[in-house]
Structures are given as structure tokens and as C-alpha cells.
Amino acid sequence: MxxxxxxxxxxxxxxxxxxxxxxxxxxxxxxxxxxxxxxxxxxxxxxxxxxxxxxxxxxxxxxxxxxxxxxxxxxxxxxxxxxxxxxxxxxxxxxxxxxxxxxxxxxxxxxxxxxxxxxxxxxxxxxxxxxxxxxxxxxxxxxxxxxxxxxxxxxxxxxxxxxxxxxxxxxxxxxxxxxxxxxxxxxxxxxxxxxxxxxxxxxxxxxxxxxxxxxxxxxxxxxxxxxxxxxxxxxxxxxxxxxxxxxxxxxxxxxxxxxxxxxxxxxxxxxxxxxxxxxxxxxxxxxxxxxxxxxxxxxxxxxxxxxxxxxxxxxxxxxxxxxxxxxxxxxxxxxxxxxxxxxxxxxxxxxxxxxxxxxxxxxxxxxxxxxxxxxYPPLPPATNDLPYPGQLWCVARTDRQGAVANETAVREQVATACADEAALCDPVRPGGECHLPDTVAAHASYVFSAHWNRFSKQYGGWCYFGGLAVETTVDPSHGSCKFPSVIPN
Structure with a gap:
């Protein structure tokens, strides 16, 4: 299914x-x-x-x-x-x-x-x-x-x-x-x-x-x-x-x-x-x-x-x-x-x-x-029976050092997302407010969040990106770089 x-x-x-x-x-x-x-x-x-x-x-x-x-x-x-x-x-x-x-x-x-x-x-x-x-x-x-x-x-x-x-x-x-x-x-x-x-x-x-x-x-x-x-x-x-x-x-x-x-x-x-x-x-x-x-x-x-x-x-x-x-x-x-x-x-x-x-x-x-x-034995309590009450962001899945596991695969997912709407990725291009830090993980995190924000309501888009992304409750915005978020229904 x-x-x-x-x-x-x-x-x-x-x-x-x-x-x-x-x-x-x-x-x-x-x-x-x-x-x-x-x-x-x-x-x-x-x-x-x-x-x-x-x-x-x-x-x-x-x-x-x-x-x-x-x-x-x-x-x-x-x-x-x-x-x-x-x-x-x-x-x-x-x-x-x-x-x-x-x-x-x-x-x-x-x-x-x-x-x-x-x-x-x-x-x-x-x-x-x-x-x-x-x-x-x-x-x-x-x-x-x-x-x-x-x-x-x-x-x-x-x-x-x-x-x-x-x-x-x-x-x-x-x-x-x-x-x-x-x-x-x-x-x-x-x-x-x-x-x-x-x-x-x-x-x-x-x-x-x-x-x-x-x-x-x-x-x-x-x-x-x-x-x-x-x-x-x-x-x-x-x-x-x-x-x-x-x-x-x-x-x-x-x-x-x-x-x-x-x-x-x-x-x-x-x-x-x-x-x-x-x-x-x-x-x-x-x-x-x-x-x-x-x-x-x-x-x-x-x-x-x-x-x-x-x-x-x-x-x-x-x-x-x-x-x-x-x-x-x-x-x-x-x-x-x-x-x-x-x-x-x-x-x-x-x-x-x-x-x-x-x-x-x-x-x-x-x-x-x-x-x-x-x-039956007791079941664990349900902790998420109501919609999450705050904002969510979609970021690249990284290790403890902040690096992605497969840079090639992440770049491919970013390119696919940018192809859906080119302007969506402008902030991570040179001169954009989210270009720095100039790393694969940072750029992917912005693009994944922006894409999820743009398309989740339009066609039920998900924070998945080939298994390379994960949802977070922590706002990854920094300085003048503001990450778009999703507010669940």
C-alpha cells in the first residue's frame, strides 16, 4: 500500500x-x-x-x-x-x-x-x-x-x-x-x-x-x-x-x-x-x-x-x-x-x-x-493523538558531526526539488540569504523545508526525499536565513 x-x-x-x-x-x-x-x-x-x-x-x-x-x-x-x-x-x-x-x-x-x-x-x-x-x-x-x-x-x-x-x-x-x-x-x-x-x-x-x-x-x-x-x-x-x-x-x-x-x-x-x-x-x-x-x-x-x-x-x-x-x-x-x-x-x-x-x-x-x-498485556500510552500544535521543519538527515551520509544522493534530491519550482531554491544560490554556510547539508535542509512548505498542501507532499530528510520541531533558521515551516492541521 x-x-x-x-x-x-x-x-x-x-x-x-x-x-x-x-x-x-x-x-x-x-x-x-x-x-x-x-x-x-x-x-x-x-x-x-x-x-x-x-x-x-x-x-x-x-x-x-x-x-x-x-x-x-x-x-x-x-x-x-x-x-x-x-x-x-x-x-x-x-x-x-x-x-x-x-x-x-x-x-x-x-x-x-x-x-x-x-x-x-x-x-x-x-x-x-x-x-x-x-x-x-x-x-x-x-x-x-x-x-x-x-x-x-x-x-x-x-x-x-x-x-x-x-x-x-x-x-x-x-x-x-x-x-x-x-x-x-x-x-x-x-x-x-x-x-x-x-x-x-x-x-x-x-x-x-x-x-x-x-x-x-x-x-x-x-x-x-x-x-x-x-x-x-x-x-x-x-x-x-x-x-x-x-x-x-x-x-x-x-x-x-x-x-x-x-x-x-x-x-x-x-x-x-x-x-x-x-x-x-x-x-x-x-x-x-x-x-x-x-x-x-x-x-x-x-x-x-x-x-x-x-x-x-x-x-x-x-x-x-x-x-x-x-x-x-x-x-x-x-x-x-x-x-x-x-x-x-x-x-x-x-x-x-x-x-x-x-x-x-x-x-x-x-x-x-x-x-x-x-x-492482553498493557500497551504504551499514546502521546500523539492530537495534531502537533506548533511548526515543523524538514531538514537533511545528518550524523552527529552534521554530515550527510550520501552527498551524491542528497544533491540529486535537491536538484529534483529545485526543478519543481526554480525560485524556491534561490535563497541557497550565491548571494542568497541562505547560501552560507555553503555545505550540502545546510543547502539541502533549506530546500527540503521550502519544498515541503510549498507543496505539502497542494498534493500531500512529504518530508521524505528518498529517506534523506527528517522532520524537526527545532527551527533551523539563522541570521537573515528564514526557513519556511509547515503547521500541521
Missing amino acids: LSRFTSTMAMASSSPIVLLSFLFLAIAAAEPASGTAQHFLGVSYGRLGDDLPPPHRALELARSAGAAAVRFYDANATFLVPAASSGLGFVPGVPNELIASLAASQRAADAWVASTLLPFRRNRRLRYLFVGNEVLSDPTTKSRWSRLVPAMVNLHRALRRHGLGRVKVSTTLGMDALVGQNVFPPSAGVFRPDIIDVAVRPLLAFLERTHSYLFFDAYTYFTWSANHTIMPLTYALLEPSPAPGYQYHDHGTGLSYTNLLDHMLDAVIAAMCRAGYCGVKLALAETGWPNAGDLDQFGANVRNAATYNRNVARHLASGAGTPRRPGMRMPAFVFALFNENLKGGPGTERHWGLFYPNGSAVYDVDLAGSPPAAS
Whole structure:
């Protein structure tokens, strides 16, 4: 995940694992859509880290956290083979860049299935195949939008030809598939006009015809942080609100909501109904909460991450469903198994894991959803549940001597930032008020702060710059050189 708006954990006893195995194989309660629905809670196995443990250890950790399945973002045999023998369900993925070729050729789809999935033909834990990841979120690759469903159709045929007809084909969408990501009220949910005819309606028709699910990425963290002044944190964490209790009432349907996840899922259901496919089954490809983040990313901490994922596990295991679809049971995946240090963007992107790369749990959780909240050990206090109240600056990451680790990389980031708006870098050029001290670190710090100030509100720019920058509360201004700052919302 890099949420366009855009993405875990501890030890479980053996009995939850047995229960999860049963849940993964069992047939759960019926939905309004055709057929029956299967419930399990798995974990997404992202691999954008240079310090992650080997696959067999990663799968052991997933099992220890009570995960029933692991979801991959590709179909690398190095990871699928051990997953297939781990006792976990496993969900491979087709990378976005393969969609065009698989859409253009049935032969290519047949070859991909034969070379990638045929070895697992007799493994009943292979139940889903995701074609692409948030394909409709990327406006720079619009050419893929119309090819998504043809690729899915070709792969569906190929799976049937190779004796894998039980494998349900789907894809994943982000909340930005809805106009303005609007979920207020849930009944107002509607798909974006630029994707509805070219991709969404054909997708929903395919899923309805094949009795598959629409898999959505739903992160209450992002929706809450963008609307924290109008809803309490407890609503986003699926926690009971202090008396008299917070509920959101949807006047369009007359339904009331006690948590934001149900609220968001019902907005997707409303959008499907508006598109003419009210009966398509819905599932969660990603959900979760960041365990850390940048200074301006309030609410991202271990306490909230543990609280959210524990509550989600219990909520999904209960089979309560949502106000619009009571009793709805579905496959779902928590994001993610590990903190991934090579992900770009804001700090939260590198802090969704249930585990640190060394294998230690970020916090205790049982994805089976069986333990009561009181059975877990105490969590550290949350210290950043409110927006940072002051100014922030973005400076070059330096060592204790004030030197950057890689001058070449820092210069490249500075050049890229200056190319976005040349005048932004005038103060560090000869004669400018910030030219001195004439060092790579000093110049980069000014440029990073100025760029963050200029573009953070325009397109959600971050203080990252290839991992070479860091936020600070200390004003780096000196003399007549005044560093631009950012004031978090």
C-alpha cells in the first residue's frame, strides 16, 4: 500500500490456530449476493524491506499471530512454495505491469497460470487470485483501466482450463475509487465518473457472474485523521465511546453506525448499488493502523494500532456484518506482516507491521479475534493523538558531526526539488540569504523545508526525499536565513 490517500504481530496459542483453520475451510453465513461467504482474517505480506526474515520464518510469525492466510503482491515461487506448505491460505497477485499483456492474449494468460499456479493445483488453500493492486488509483496509467477486466477474464478461463476453477479472480480498489473518497453519509457513496464505465461496471459484472468478491482497501486511520474534528478517535478504532456514546446516523437510509469501518464498507456498498450491482460480495484486501509515523501524522502509535487490529479481529469474527449488510462474513487481510523500511512517502508507510523485521512483535494480537481485550498485556500510552500544535521543519538527515551520509544522493534530491519550482531554491544560490554556510547539508535542509512548505498542501507532499530528510520541531533558521515551516492541521 502506498495509500493514495495511499499501505502484524504477536504470539497466539495453538487453539486459535486450530479455530482459524476451521474458519478458513468452513462455509459461513449467506450474504445478499449469490452463494455463500467464507470468513477469515489473514495478513498482507509486503516485502519492501532490506532487513526482512526468510520466508519460512515470516510464515511462522504469521501463524503465531493467528493469521488464517497470507496475501502476496506478486507470485514469486520463492514465497509461494513455502506458503503452500505452511498450512495457511495463500493469495498470489498479478503485478500491475502484466495486466496489458494478459488482457491482450489468452495464450499469455494460459502460460502465466501454467508456469505460476499449476504447481498448486491440488492445494485447496489457494482460493483467490488478485489481478493488480489499486489499478484504478493511478491516473498516470489510465491505459490499464480498460484492460483490467479483460485480463481477469483471460485468467479466469486459464484457471478453469488448468483445473483451478475453484480459484476466485478479483482485484483490489482503494477508497479513492469513490468520488472525493466521500463516505459522509455512507449512502452517498458513488464511484468516480472517470472509472465507472471504463472499468467498474465491467468489473462488477464479472464478479457477479463468477461469484467472486470486490476486494477493497479500507483504512479508518486516513478517514479519521482527515475528519478528526467531527468524529472521535474511538469511532475509528472500533472502541466504545464514552457515555452517552457516539453514533453516526445516515438520514439517507435511517441506519446508525457505531464504528467507522462499517461506515466505510457501507459507502462502498452504496456505490455498488448505484452502479447497478447491489448484490456483489464485498471483502477487505487491506485494513490496519500505523504503529508510528512522522511528527505531523497524529494518531499513529502502537497503542492505537494494537487497539484497532484487535477490535477488527473480534468484529469480523463475530459475523455481525454492517448495518447495511447484517450478518455479512468475508475474507479480510490486515496490513501488514512487517514494518517495511524501503517504502517511500510519509513515515506511516514504513510502520504498519505486526512485527519488526527482527521477528519481535510490535504488540500482541490474535487475528482469530477470540481473546477479550482484558487478556492482553498493557500497551504504551499514546502521546500523539492530537495534531502537533506548533511548526515543523524538514531538514537533511545528518550524523552527529552534521554530515550527510550520501552527498551524491542528497544533491540529486535537491536538484529534483529545485526543478519543481526554480525560485524556491534561490535563497541557497550565491548571494542568497541562505547560501552560507555553503555545505550540502545546510543547502539541502533549506530546500527540503521550502519544498515541503510549498507543496505539502497542494498534493500531500512529504518530508521524505528518498529517506534523506527528517522532520524537526527545532527551527533551523539563522541570521537573515528564514526557513519556511509547515503547521500541521
